[in-house]
Structures are given as structure tokens and as C-alpha cells.
Amino acid sequence: MTTCHESPVSAQTAVQPPTEERSVLVALAGQPNVGKSTVFNLLTGLNQHVGNWPGKTIERKEGTFVYDGTTYHLVDLPGTYSLTANSAEEVVARExxxxxxxxxxxALVDAAILERSLYLVAELISLPAPVIVGLNMMDVAEQEGLRIEPEVLDAALGIPVVPMVATKNVGGRELVDTVDRLIRGEISYDPKQPQIRADHRQVLEEIETLIAGCxxxxxxxxxVALKLLEGxxxxTRLTKECLSDEQWEAVHDVLRAHDDALVAVASGRYEWIGRMIRAALTRPKAGQISLTERLDRWATHPLWGLLILAxxxxxxxxxxxAIGTPLQDLLDTxxxxxxxxxxxxxxxWAPHWVSDLVVNGIIGGAGAMLTFLPILVIFFAxxxxxxxxGYMARAAYVMDGFMHLMGLHGKSFLPLFLGFGCNVPAVLGTRVIESRRARLLTLFLAPLIPCTARMTIVAFLAPAFFGPAAALVSWGAVLLALVVLALSGVVINKTVFRGQRAAFIMELPLYHLPNWRTIGLLVWQRSMGFVRKASTVILFVSIVVWALSALPGDDVxxxxxxxxxxxxxPAGRVMGLDWRLVVALLTSFIAKENSIATLGVLFDAAEGAGLAETLATIYSVPTGLAFLTMQMLFIPCVATVAVIRQESRSWRWTFFNLAFLLVVSWVASAGVFWLVSGVGVGL
Structure with a gap:
């Protein structure tokens, strides 16, 4: 039930210094792609925790840092363009x-697109909490020919403005010092708030009068009055619950008579932004083409953009x-x-089973998985x-037309592209998609993207089976998975979602030089995640597989x-697979890499001939192709299944996804086996 109260007329409150009994709570807000994560990591270091907002699948990041004897608790709010309840992220941020x-x-803003970034600031300064503007990406703005005067912008806004280049650790200390001085009352805070367009100011006052006291x-x-005018x-729902029927009818009559009020509110904010821009920003000369514009002529071109992406x-x-496979061979040898x-x-000196466990169970299983690390490191980098x-947004843009064939839009390409690294972040990445229908379809298709674990299996086996044609076969396996993904998307969209479509609106960030420290940290975190998995889950599965293969006697x-x-x-024979390959598929449900670990245990791969060569001498080319096809299309690992359930919030959808993948992979693998066998390849 909604609680109503008598609210002060203005949202503005004086800045109150923190008491000694509590730490300082700081919220980090900003639009997407303004560098919030970089600033958050810069301020908190490793003192951070990642979870979800209550009742949401939106990631919540919190961290702490200490400055001048005061402990600061920093909360990274979801990236949002405004504070109107059009998305879960906007609701979380404003609430x-x-x-x-x-x-x-x-309020972190992108200096290179200052005009667009200030819209969120225009809303934030209308709320009670004091706001500091972090003017980030000053180097990119300079690269684009823009000249911004932070001191002038500070005076125009009436709130502190701190210029920053977070990727180069410039401005971080100044930002913290400004926060500290503001909460101690050492900096004046007098925000120049935007006003609704002049022809609607009387309407706003009328709404305030009607809802006064409740x-x-x-x-x-x-x-609240402003948000009512915005629709x-x-x-609107909460206010209606607070007012009596007569009061609400009066408010509703005013809103109905001024249904263009949303435009008036937005116009007032853009007029305010225009004044700030005219005061503090000098643009490049007319006719001067920026680096981003020059590059986007090619990167977003309908034809050249696709060729560049390919x-x-x-x-x-x-x-x-080319680099990772030789390194993998060296590690293996x-x-x-x-x-x-x-x-x-x-x-x-030890019993035979102890030696066999260590050599074949641990080293032959989990140890072999660590040889994949060079491939993963290069891909992650x-x-x-x-x-x-800033290229990934362009990739989504040029893929929008293709994605529409499946009833999706370009934004779905981003999480699917992440799937080439790992299907888990691909499924989690669907959170950026506003439409639930598009989100469900995207996470349904995500397991069909060949992740690095699947690709390492292909890279491991293809050279032994196909020799010089290994690269061609590898590309064919990827192409097959993508064709199946496209066809599956079309079928599911036409049958389950009945051909519904979603609109696509996405901002293209400006190009800028990569920050190698940030990339290195990303590679380190993801690589160590793989190592932890190899030393825990895969190690456990390797030992279990070894035990099952060694008991009740020594004969596998x-x-x-x-x-x-x-x-x-019998089900495997249709695809040319014997029981050992079937078991390898089953253990891949825990982690895809377990297939190789399992085969390593079953074939004593830690000694004698290499595993890939051993498999190539035992199995035919059609069987090898069928096994690779099954690996590319088989049900995902248990971690991916878990996040599919988490993000879809539906066991029914999750089981439907698994059943669909199981049938598709079995049919495709059987088809490949009999087709290749029929033409006599490798027989």
C-alpha cells in the first residue's frame, strides 16, 4: 500500500556533514559508456562487492575507500539516460x-558528448542529494576538437565540476577531494535547476497545488508534479493511490488538457543544457570532420561495415x-x-591406483585443460x-538488419558476440535488452554461439583428424553453428513469438585509444576464472571420471x-559415436572442456601418444565430424543453464531450451555423419 505524506515544496536540501557514527554514502550515476566502471574501480580498487539489486537481475556494485580518515561507501548505479520509469535501470537509480x-x-558525464550527457544531470540536480559532476573523457573531447572550460561549467551549473581522464588515472584524487570538501560544507552548492518551458509553468503550479499535502x-x-506532467x-500510479477520487479527477483533467506537457518538460531541460553548452563549450570549426565521423563512414556502412566486421x-x-595453438602444444608437451x-x-613406490589417479585423473584431465589458457588469453585480450x-556498438549497428530476420535488433548482437568468449556472460548480457520477448529469444539462442571452450575442442581435434584442412573444418563448424542459430531464431520467432519485432535505439560512443591497464585487468580476471574452474570443477569431474573408469576393476x-x-x-551409434564419446559428451554438461579431460582419462593421454592423435587413429573422419558437430550444438554447460534459469525466471523456458538444443544437435550430428559417410570421406 502506498504511504502518503506532506512533502516540502522543494526537493533541494542543504548539504549536511556526515556524523562520526556513520560512513559517507556516495552514489555513482551516469549514462552508459561514460566510464563509470573505470571510475568505480579507480576509487575502490579491490574493495568491492558485486550482487543484484533486490528483486532485480540488474547488477549492483558496491565498494569502499578511505580518504582523510573518512570511510566512503560507493554504490555504482545502473547506467541510465534519464530518471523516468521507462526501464528497470531508471527505476533502480532514482529509487x-x-x-x-x-x-x-x-554524476559522471562524457565530455566528448557533453550535450547528451547533461540531460541526466538536469534530472539529478532536481533531487535532494547534492551532485558533483565528473567531467570524464576530457582527452577524447580534445581529440574531437572540443574545448571545455570546467570552471565556467562549474559556475553555470552552480555545482562542483571535476575534469577527469579516468583511464589515465587523472582527476580521481581531485574528485574524492571535492566530495570530501562538499560534505564538510567547504564548497558552496547552489544548483541552477532547469525550468519547464514558460508556457507550461502555470500548469506545473496548478498540479502542485492539487497534490499539495498528499x-x-x-x-x-x-x-512528483513534474513527473506527472512527463507521464x-x-x-502516476502511486499518486493516484494517495489522492481521493475527486482530487485525482481534478489532476487528471489538467493532465488530459495538456497532453503535450512531456515536450514542455524536455524542452525546458534542453534549453537549460543549451545555456550550459554555450557558456562552457567551444566547438570545432564548421566543416571539420572528426575522427569518429571519418571512421564511421566505413564502420557503419551497410556493405563495408559488414565486411569490416567479418x-x-x-x-x-x-x-x-595462430599464436595460441603453438603455445598450447608447448604446454602440452x-x-x-x-x-x-x-x-x-x-x-x-605408491600403489598403482594412486599413480594412475595422479597421472591420468588429475594431470591427464584437469592438467590438460590448462593448456587452453594461451588461446583464452589472446581471445579475451x-x-x-x-x-x-568503442567498436562493439558499431558491430551491433551493422548487424541490426540481420538480427531483424529473427525478430531481434542490433542490441541483441552484443550479448551474442560475448558468447564467443563464454556463454555465461552472453546470457547475463541480455539484461541490456529492454523487451522481455527479445531478451528471452536472445538468451535462448546464446548457447548456440561457439564459446572458447567449444572452439578449443575443435582446435584440439581438428588438426589430428583433418590435417591441412583443419582450419577449413574449424570455420565450417563455426559457420554451421551460426546457420543453426539463425534458423532457430527464425523458427522460434515465427512460432513461439508469432513474428513480433522490437525497435532499436542505441548510442554509438566515440572512438578512443584502448586503455591497456583496463584490458589487462579484464584478461587477468577472466583467465583466472578459467584457472579456478580448471582447479575446482574440472579437477573434480576429472577425478570422478577417473574413478568411474577405474572401478570396480582396472579395466576401463x-x-x-x-x-x-x-x-x-544406441543413441550415439546413429551419429557414429561409441560409448566413450557419448560419455565425453555427458561430462561436458558440467563444463565443455571436460570432454577432452574425460577422453584424456579414458585413453591415458598423459603418457604415450597425444590424445588427439590417438583419437584420430581409432575413429573415422565421419565420426570425428559428427563429434565436433555435436560439441558445437549440444546443450550448454551447467553454469550457462543456471544463468538461463536466473535471467528467464522460468524453468519451463529453460527446459524447452535444453530440449530444443538436444534434438537439434542430435539431428545435425546424425545428418553430418551419414552425409559424410555416404560420400566416402575418410573411409
């Missing part, structure tokens, strides 16, 4: 500021495997093989660089694992 009442709000708690009265659905993807995979030899020598320079053929595999072997 936190109004209900939690932070001591200071840092507004939803804890919202300020003047802010904010949440505030070239970038091709170069990414070429770099990943000298690290895994060397450790296996040392372990067998050191454990010569390239992806991080593309994202950091009569082991528990063989028994389970033979139960399922």
Missing part, C-alpha cells in the same frame, strides 16, 4: 537516490589460434607431459580491446563409466 538519500551523487512517500512534491507511469572476426580467430613423467617417477575502443571396458556409456550407446 536509490530518493529512498537511500546518499550524501553525494557523482504525495507518495518519500518523493518531493515539486518532483511517468509509476509516479574481417575483424576472422583476424580475431586467426590471431587466437613440456608441462603436462613433463609433470606426468615426474609424477610417475616420484610415485613409483582482442575482445577487450574491441570493446574498449568393464568399468561403471563404460556401463553408463553403453546404456546410451
Amino acid at each position: 536509490f537516490i530518493i529512498r537511500e538519500q546518499p550524501d553525494v551523487v557523482i 504525495v507518495p512517500e518519500p518523493y518531493p512534491q515539486d518532483w 511517468d507511469q509509476e509516479i 574481417a575483424i572476426l576472422g583476424l580475431t580467430f586467426w590471431l587466437t589460434y 613440456y608441462v603436462v607431459g613433463g609433470l606426468a613423467g615426474l609424477a610417475r617417477a616420484w610415485l613409483g 582482442v575482445m577487450g580491446a574491441l570493446e574498449d575502443v 571396458e568393464s568399468s561403471y563409466l563404460a556401463t553408463v556409456g553403453r546404456w546410451l550407446e
Whole structure:
């Protein structure tokens, strides 16, 4: 039930210094792509925690830092363009500021697109919490030929403005010092708030009079009146619950008579922004073309943009495997093989099962997985660089037409593209998609993107089976997965969602040089995540697989694992797979890399011939192709399944997704096996 209260007329309050009994609460707000994450990491370092906002799937990041003896608690609010309740992110941001009442709000803006960034500031300074503007990306603004005077902007806004280049650690200390001085009352705070367009000011006053004394708690009265004129659905609902029927009818009559009020509110803010821009910003000479405009003539071109994207993807995979595969071979030969030899020598005194567990179970399974690390590091580095320079938004733009064939839009391309690294962040990345229908369809398709784990399996087996044609086969496997993804998207959209479409609006950030420190940190975090998985989940699965393959006796053929595999072997035989390959598929449900770890255990890969070569001598080319096809299309790992359930909030949708993938992968693999067998390849 909505609680109503008598609210003060103005949302503005005096800046109150913090008491000694509590720490200072600071909110970090800003539009997407203004560098909030960089500033957050700069201020908090490793003293941070990541979770979800209550009742939401939106990520909540919190951290702490100490300055001049005061502890600051920093909350990174979701990136949002405004504070009108059009999205969950906007609701979360404004509810936190109004209900939690932070001591200071840092409004981070992009200096290179100052006019667009100031719109959020125009809304923030209408709320009770004092605001400091972090004028970030000053280097990019200079690169674009813009000259901004922070002191003039400070005076025009009436609030502190701190110029920054967060990627170069410039302005961070000044920002913290400004926050500290503001809460101590050492800096004046007199914001020059925007006003509604002149022809609607009387209307705003009339609304304020009608709702006076009864507004939803804890919202300020003047802010509620403004949101009513904007048509904010949440505030409208809450206000209606507070007022009597007669009062609400009077308010509704005014709103109905002035249905253009939203334009009047926005116009007032843009007039305010115009005054700020004219005061503090000098633009480049007319006719001067910026670097971003020159590059976008090619990067966003309907034809050249697609060719550039294809070239970038091709170069990414070429770099990943041309450099990563030789390094993987070196690790396999000298690290895994060397450790296996040392372990067998050191454990010569131990029972056979102990030596076998260490050599074949641990080193042959989880140890072999660590050889994939060079491939992952290179891929993560390239992806991080593309994202950091601002290209990823262009990729989404040029893919918009293709995505529309599946009833999606270009924004869905971004999380799907993340899937080339790992399907888990791909599914989590669907949070940026506003439409639930588009979000469900995108996360449904995300497991069909060949992640690095799947690609490493292809890179591991293809050279042994196909020799010089390995690169062609690898590309064919990727292409097959993408074709299946496209066809699946069309089918699901036409049948389940009945051909619905979604609009696409996305801002293209300016190009800028990558920050290698940020990229390095990203690569380190993701690589260490893989190492932790290899040393925990994959290690556990490797030991379990070894135990099942060694018990009840030493003969794998009569082991528990063989028994389970033979139960399922009839389904595998349709695809040319025996029980060992079927078992490898089953263990890939825990983690895709487990397929190789499992086969390493089953074939004693830590000693003698390499695993890939061993498999190539035992299985035919059609079987190898069918196994690779199954790996590319099979149900995702358990971590991906878990986040699909989390993001969809539906077990029904999750099980439908798994059943669909199981059927598609089985049919496609069987088709590949019989097609290749029919033409006599490798037989």
C-alpha cells in the first residue's frame, strides 16, 4: 500500500556533514559508456562487492575507500539516460537516490558528448542529494576538437565540476577531494535547476497545488508534479493511490488538457543544457570532420561495415589460434607431459591406483585443460580491446538488419558476440535488452554461439583428424553453428513469438585509444576464472571420471563409466559415436572442456601418444565430424543453464531450451555423419 505524506515544496536540501557514527554514502550515476566502471574501480580498487539489486537481475556494485580518515561507501548505479520509469535501470537509480538519500551523487558525464550527457544531470540536480559532476573523457573531447572550460561549467551549473581522464588515472584524487570538501560544507552548492518551458509553468503550479499535502512517500512534491506532467507511469500510479477520487479527477483533467506537457518538460531541460553548452563549450570549426565521423563512414556502412566486421572476426580467430595453438602444444608437451613423467617417477613406490589417479585423473584431465589458457588469453585480450575502443556498438549497428530476420535488433548482437568468449556472460548480457520477448529469444539462442571452450575442442581435434584442412573444418563448424542459430531464431520467432519485432535505439560512443591497464585487468580476471574452474570443477569431474573408469576393476571396458556409456550407446551409434564419446559428451554438461579431460582419462593421454592423435587413429573422419558437430550444438554447460534459469525466471523456458538444443544437435550430428559417410570421406 502506498504511504502518503506532506512533502516540502522543494526537493533541494542543504548539504549536511556526515556524523562520526556513520560512513559517507556516495552514489555513482551516469549514462552508459561514460566510464563509470573505470571510475568505480579507480576509487575502490579491490574493495568491492558485486550482487543484484533486490528483486532485480540488474547488477549492483558496491565498494569502499578511505580518504582523510573518512570511510566512503560507493554504490555504482545502473547506467541510465534519464530518471523516468521507462526501464528497470531508471527505476533502480532514482529509487536509490530518493529512498537511500546518499550524501553525494557523482554524476559522471562524457565530455566528448557533453550535450547528451547533461540531460541526466538536469534530472539529478532536481533531487535532494547534492551532485558533483565528473567531467570524464576530457582527452577524447580534445581529440574531437572540443574545448571545455570546467570552471565556467562549474559556475553555470552552480555545482562542483571535476575534469577527469579516468583511464589515465587523472582527476580521481581531485574528485574524492571535492566530495570530501562538499560534505564538510567547504564548497558552496547552489544548483541552477532547469525550468519547464514558460508556457507550461502555470500548469506545473496548478498540479502542485492539487497534490499539495498528499504525495507518495518519500518523493518531493515539486518532483512528483513534474513527473506527472512527463507521464511517468509509476509516479502516476502511486499518486493516484494517495489522492481521493475527486482530487485525482481534478489532476487528471489538467493532465488530459495538456497532453503535450512531456515536450514542455524536455524542452525546458534542453534549453537549460543549451545555456550550459554555450557558456562552457567551444566547438570545432564548421566543416571539420572528426575522427569518429571519418571512421564511421566505413564502420557503419551497410556493405563495408559488414565486411569490416567479418574481417575483424576472422583476424580475431586467426590471431587466437595462430599464436595460441603453438603455445598450447608447448604446454602440452613440456608441462603436462613433463609433470606426468615426474609424477610417475616420484610415485613409483605408491600403489598403482594412486599413480594412475595422479597421472591420468588429475594431470591427464584437469592438467590438460590448462593448456587452453594461451588461446583464452589472446581471445579475451582482442575482445577487450574491441570493446574498449568503442567498436562493439558499431558491430551491433551493422548487424541490426540481420538480427531483424529473427525478430531481434542490433542490441541483441552484443550479448551474442560475448558468447564467443563464454556463454555465461552472453546470457547475463541480455539484461541490456529492454523487451522481455527479445531478451528471452536472445538468451535462448546464446548457447548456440561457439564459446572458447567449444572452439578449443575443435582446435584440439581438428588438426589430428583433418590435417591441412583443419582450419577449413574449424570455420565450417563455426559457420554451421551460426546457420543453426539463425534458423532457430527464425523458427522460434515465427512460432513461439508469432513474428513480433522490437525497435532499436542505441548510442554509438566515440572512438578512443584502448586503455591497456583496463584490458589487462579484464584478461587477468577472466583467465583466472578459467584457472579456478580448471582447479575446482574440472579437477573434480576429472577425478570422478577417473574413478568411474577405474572401478570396480582396472579395466576401463568393464568399468561403471563404460556401463553408463553403453546404456546410451544406441543413441550415439546413429551419429557414429561409441560409448566413450557419448560419455565425453555427458561430462561436458558440467563444463565443455571436460570432454577432452574425460577422453584424456579414458585413453591415458598423459603418457604415450597425444590424445588427439590417438583419437584420430581409432575413429573415422565421419565420426570425428559428427563429434565436433555435436560439441558445437549440444546443450550448454551447467553454469550457462543456471544463468538461463536466473535471467528467464522460468524453468519451463529453460527446459524447452535444453530440449530444443538436444534434438537439434542430435539431428545435425546424425545428418553430418551419414552425409559424410555416404560420400566416402575418410573411409
